[in-house]
Amino acid sequence: MVQQGSFADSDTVPPASTWVFPTLGITHRNKQATENAKEEVRRIRGLLDAHLRTRTFLVGERVTLAAGPKAEDPFARLPESTSVLDEFRRRYSNEDAHSTALPYCWEHFDQGGWSLGDSEYRFPEELTQTFMSCNLITGMFQRLDKLRKSAFASVILFGTNNSSSISGAWVFRGQELAFPPSLDWQVDYESYAWRKLDPGSEETQTLVREHFSWDGAFQHVGKAFNQGKIFK
Numbered sequence: 704m705v706q707q708g709s710f711a712d713s714d715t716v717p718p719a720s721t722w723v724f725p726t727l728g729i730t731h732r733n734k735q736a737t738e739n740a741k742e743e744v745r746r747i748r749g750l751l752d753a754h755l756r757t758r759t760f761l762v763g764e765r766v767t768l769a770a771g772p773k774a775e776d777p778f779a780r781l782p783e784s785t786s787v788l789d790e791f792r793r794r795y796s797n798e799d800a801h802s803t804a805l806p807y808c809w810e811h812f813d814q815g816g817w818s819l820g821d822s823e824y825r826f827p828e829e830l831t832q833t834f835m836s837c838n839l840i841t842g843m844f845q846r847l848d849k850l851r852k853s854a855f856a857s858v859i860l861f862g863t864n865n866s867s868s869i870s871g872a873w874v875f876r877g878q879e880l881a882f883p884p885s886l887d888w889q890v891d892y893e894s895y896a897w898r899k900l901d902p903g904s905e906e907t908q909t910l911v912r913e914h915f916s917w918d919g920a921f922q923h924v925g926k927a928f929n930q931g932k933i934f935k
Contacts (some may be wrong), residue, residue, distance in 0.1 A: 716890065720742035721829075733822050733829060776874045777884035783869035784816025788855060788874070792935050795855075800916040808911075812902060818878050819900040820859070820911060826894065833929055836860050836867055840932050843891040847934065850881055851889055856934040857914040861926035870924055872896075872914035873934075 721740035724730035791811075795804040830836045840858050847854075858871035875881050877904030880899075882892040900907040917931045 715744070715885065717745055717893070718747070728886050733826075736826070736829065739906055752771070777881065781816065784813045784876070786811055786813035786817050788852070788876075792855065795915070795933075795935070801912075801918075805912055805915060808915075809908070814902055815878075816876070818875050819902055819907060819911065820873045820875060820880065820899050821900060821914075822869075822871040822873060822895040824894060825896050827868045828869045830865075830869070832864055833860060833862075833867060837868060837930065837932070839891075840869065844932065844934050846890050847888055853877075854881060856935065857931055858934065859914060859917065859921075859931040860929045861921065861924050862929060863927075866926070868924060869895075870914070870921075872911050877902065 721736055721742060725737065791804065791808055794807050798804055822917040824830070824839075830839075835862055840860065843858075853876035854873060856871050856873040858869060861868050861870065880897055882888045900910070902908075909919070912924065913921055914931075917928060921928060
């Protein structure tokens with residue numbers, strides 16, 4: 704049951720959403736994107752039909768609530784880190800970002816145990832009403848709930864209705880993106896372009912400062928700040 708649910712979430716839901724959401728008024732219709740999504744759904748269903756011709760279920764031959772071993776925590780084997788994310792969260796939530804939280808972040812940032820990255824939503828032409836765009840961010844955060852102990856992010860919506868973009872600054876445990884090792888965290892992964900950042904560069908420090916404080920020129924975006932959401 705778990706494997707079948709994961710297959711639906713990771714392979715079927717994304718293209719099906721691109722196909723169906725415009726008909727419900729949730730996103731703006733893009734003809735080429737819709738046609739591509741239709742073909743992807745047909746391809747996936749074809750693979751599924753072929754697989755099930757000789758099988759009762761995707762995995763195994765009986766219904767079980769434990770379809771396979773419990774997924775291993777992808778961070779479990781990482782060495783101990785000197786950076787304490789909970790302490791940064793506390794300072795960020797209760798104190799000023801500019802004067803306290805960000806200086807603490809840079810002073811205690813363990814470059815061997817943690818990494819920085821940014822994300823850009825790959826389909827800005829599909830973003831219509833800003834409240835719908837914010838729902839995309841909220842939905843992603845909800846699906847990444849189990850990642851909270853190992854990541855922190857500020858994801859911002861820029862612009863206005865029918866002219867907006869989504870950009871985020873992330874702190875991750877380890878040196879690789881957290882999403883690939885876990886199917887549960889991949890639902891929204893391919894909708895964003897990801898880039899690892901150099902903690903020592905001026906560009907990175909500006910990007911992190913502006914995203915975490917929701918204040919700045921945001922020159923890399925080219926649109927005005929609309930609203931932000933914090934993953935913590």
